[in-house]
Amino acid sequence: MSPPSLYALVGIGLFTLGLYALIVHTHLLRKILAINVMGSGVFLVLVALAARAREAAPDPVPHAMVITGIVVAVSATALALALMVRVRAETGRAELPEKRPE
Amino acid sequence: MALTIAAIPWGVMAILLPLVGALACFLSPRRANPLGLVTAFGVVACVAGLAWQVVAQGTQRYAIGGWGAPLGIDVYADGLSVLMLMATAVVGLGISVYSNSYFKRDKAVNFWPLWLFLWSALNALFLSADIFNLYVTLELLGLAAVALVALAGGADALTGAMRYLLVSLLGSLAYLLGVALLYHSFGCLDIALLAERMEPSPAVLAAVGLMSAGLLLKTALFPLHFWLPPAHASAPAPVSALLSALVVKASFYILLRLWLEVFPVTAAALGQLLGLLGAAAVLWGGLQALRQTRLKMLIAYSTVAQLGYLFLAFPLGSTIAWQGTLYLLLSHALAKAAMFMAAGNVLRFGGHDRIVDLDRVAQRLPLTVTAFALAGVSIMGLPPSGGFIAKWLLLEAAMLSGQWWWMIILILGGLLAAAYVFKVIGYAFTRAVMTHEARAVPATMEWAALALALAAILLGLVAPWPLALMEIGLPFGGEAAG
Amino acid sequence: MKKTMNLKPMTEGGKIRTPLRLLLIVLLSALAAGLGYAVSTLSSQAPGLSEWVAANLESSGVSNPVTAVLLNFRGYDTVLEMGVLLVALLGVWSLGGIPEQRESSAGPVLDMLSRLLVPVLILVAGYLLWAGADAPGGAFQAGSVLGAAGVLLLLAGWRPEPRFAGLPLRIILTMGLGLFVVMGIVSMLMGGRLLQYPRSFAGVLILLIEAAATLSIGMTLAALFRGSRPGAKLDR
């Protein structure tokens, strides 16, 4: 198996690992980190597969996509962290309530 | 360079104008309100221009940067996207007028840029022909929506927004992984090209699964709906309106596009499952709505139920079924926006939205109650209303396809809707004598709600026209409308 | 607060029950296996867009293919993505201010470090921006370095002056997206498509846009780190 697709497999691994953490952990910081791990997995898949063809130079388009994706991830993370801080300020816990308002 | 009216790319304008408006509102917070309103009217004009173009000249494809697919990104407008844009424009205008009176200065400063960014994202999404570009619009949409929910402040809104953000990110990541697989399978991102090159393979199946799952999560299809009610019910009224009316529809639209153009080769089997989930959503959402004690929660669960209808067409798959689905989508957008606005008025007036204590309030806001009732008629699917036309088309489709059991779901859903709508309307008729006291709710807020509700009713009387528009570009496949 | 409409609570004391955990692990492993298999079946010669990019590279105004894709071929994505960045900031600001993390009285080390590093970082950012045209680098790399500089300053206790915190700040925050949009509209007014740069000065335009974008990105990242809108009194 070629190294690129090996990286891609690692990416898949990160994706599912992140998903697991996202579901299992209750603390918001962990959830946010988990989302970021998932994102890194996806980006890894994108760039890794871009270099599948050994002879040619890697495909630039996925790289551009990843850069865009990273910026999006940064923005989302920033917003999420700010929200988390406010949630903690309001509810005293950086967790989502199990019971929902009705 | 002569830019005649016909030559102006109105679609692109509809994307850029709100973007510019958002920047303007951000740069000059003091004039946010007037700037925002002007932009709103401008966007409506642009959409009207595009609609006229599409009707006159047929589908529009516009290569941004002049490169064209596969290298560049194309913007594509057919009947389907135009209808989505028009619904967005109408609801958007209503929301803008409503918000102009709803938000106090300090909130308005934050509201307008976010809302205009969101509007731009919606227009971009409905016009995009590129699956990665769709991802970017999805994220722009999602973040703006979350920020708007949080605008309400308070524990409910913040936790609701947090949950919403996590869900929305999860959904878009799943979608993005699907995009990666599709790109690396076929080396292009343009929907039309993908449709040409599409051939089943493990990677494609995985992509279909991931993208569908992600989008279903964002569309809040039962049982992935858990995040919707808290977020929609705790947001400020106009935000609830635009979330329920437009934002959830955006991810559904992408699903529909992919389903109709890219996936059909591979995903036929998934249709029945989606239909079943939709049916479950209709019943579960209806029952939950009936159980609610607070008006906004009731409306939010009604959204869960109404979203379920949208998936009944997947197992049917006929043109009539898709038309019915789209018609339901349009009329629900109008009606639900009106309902949330009406709820907002009630909250503003009475300071609470406990259903059992509505009577006094309802007495004094006749226009608001009327708006709620008319919107309710469409939600129930009673004639004359857009909801009725949609239900008729879906029933007909189910009948013709011989899958009569979907008819039962449609009927039951309608009865449940009637139950929870009248649970509210009943409180408008009490012995409390009408007193003409100074009204705490600005007239514009009442009329905005009423106007949208009337539009939902009107949609039931002009059906041939939207149905004809839907045919442009045959988004629902070859055969003409039944 | 009424009882949740969860069928059964999946967690007890915030922790997910063990059987559910196991089930989850099984499911996710299956998912991973499926996706892994799907990826491994992809043909080894990628059907990408490399040759398309190569073919149009010289008409793009830059020689770094990634920059060409980001700023020219798929510049539209980048416009929206600048929007995303700005929206995130708007969101953070609209949260009505983050309870300020206690002022870390910048010790001499941090202080010194910032005095030394910030100029260097700015230089590096400039270089990355310039190099982006034909080598790895570009607006986002430069912007993030600039952002780092900003973060360092904030950590060292530096705060923008109030008169800077108003319109000037907002202009810098929006100039990237703004210039991008303006360019797009101008290109349309000149009879081309949206964001269709005339070949002759595509390079210059891209550099201009990138410069503006770098500033905006750096400033936005720093502002995101700061959290609350400068000059905004915290509402709690």
Place this chain on the structure above:
Amino acid sequence: MNWNAWLPLLIVLSSLSVGLVIFFLPEERVATRTTLNLAAAVLKLVLVGVMIWGVVHGHHYVTRLPLLPGLDLVLRADAESVLFVTLSSGLWLVTTVYAIGYLEGSPHRSRFFGFFSLCVAATVGVALAGNLMTFLLFYELLTLATYPLIVHRGTDAAHQAGRAYLTYTIAGGALLLVGTVWLYGIAGSLDFSYRGFVAELADGHRAALIAIFALLIAGLAVKAALVPFHGWLPQAMVAPAPVSALLHAVAVVKAGAFGIMRVVSDVYGIEFAAGLGVTLPLATVAAVTIIYGSMRALFQDDLKRRLAFSTVSQVSYIVLGIALTSPIATIGGLVHLVHQGVMKITLFFCAGNLAETLGIHKVSEMNGVGRRMPWTMAAFTIGAFGMIGAPPLAGFISKWYLGLGALDAGQGWVLVILAGSSLLNAGYFLPVVYAAWFKLPADTWPAERSFGRRETAWALLAPPVVTALLTLALGLLASAPFSPLQWVRSITIREYTP
């Protein structure tokens, strides 16, 4: 512009538009509201008059608006619709006068009269509907427009009645909808036509057609208050008297009965329906309802409840007449559509007067009321005897034709039903009449309001007297030209002669 293509729509709009205007009238603009109401009612009557004239002279009035591809909203004037439109707009005028008097000084009158007008607009739409889709549309509109009137008083009882009404009617509407869609699916058309349009589908779809018939009739039976779908009607009597008049005589139950008539004769066609073997069950249900309603009425002390159950029984005469599939019986049924309306509205007006003037709600409180309110009780007596079917009143004509029709159709058992129900009618009406005229009055009435020398307000007194005289006329002048009877004759001939 082609006048003939718009007249039906105008007739609907004449009350619809007024209704919408009235909603926005401030509560205290009494004069304006009254003028608007009466003007609209008169205008509608005039338009209807024009239409009758035109129909007689062979004009065709059809309004066609596209509703869906291949499915239009059709408003059409044919003999049946003219019959129903005339009835409802005529009685609407009387009821409006009555309502104005009845609601004097009570709250929410703008709301009330707004929905009142909508209600009639919907009824007229039901009457003029040229295809099942249009019928369905206005039928549901009627449901929505009536609910606010039933809950108008806002008491718990009113809300309970409203809930019951919705539960029944919306469920019924759903059945109707399913049946309609199904029919459209296999027939591809929904336009009413003499002797029906489904006959050619008989082979292959026989079972389906029977099922559809069941669905449609069930949906309509709710409003027509056929057993077992009658539960809402007695509860709804908590509504103000004018609303009861609307429910029982002008709009709601009539819409149901009329719909059944449409389905049997203009969708299926009477012969075909008979051949399908669906009419006999319908006749049986009607017969059961007739007897059941009368039995229940017998034991009601509350006057309006008694009248309500009597409606349950009387409306089924119409259904019975149609279901017997004999020309003569059809005449009896259709003509009863008019006669029952006129008689029952008289009775409800009188009941309202008793309640408003003397606070009388129970039969047991009516002793000697005849001397206190002679005019009202005279009208009541005429209505009551009409219901019993005593010659020469309107009710007699209906029952006479029904009886002959039963024999003609070879359904002798129906005579027993008719005789039995007539006895029961006498059983629950005669005691009331007797008590009113011949028993000694109690020394005080429950809640008396004085209207000077008159026994009650003009607006309350005139309507029942008028309708009572009408009851008399309909019986005496039954054979005059343009009497409902003659009109119905001409319809029936067209329905049967191939």
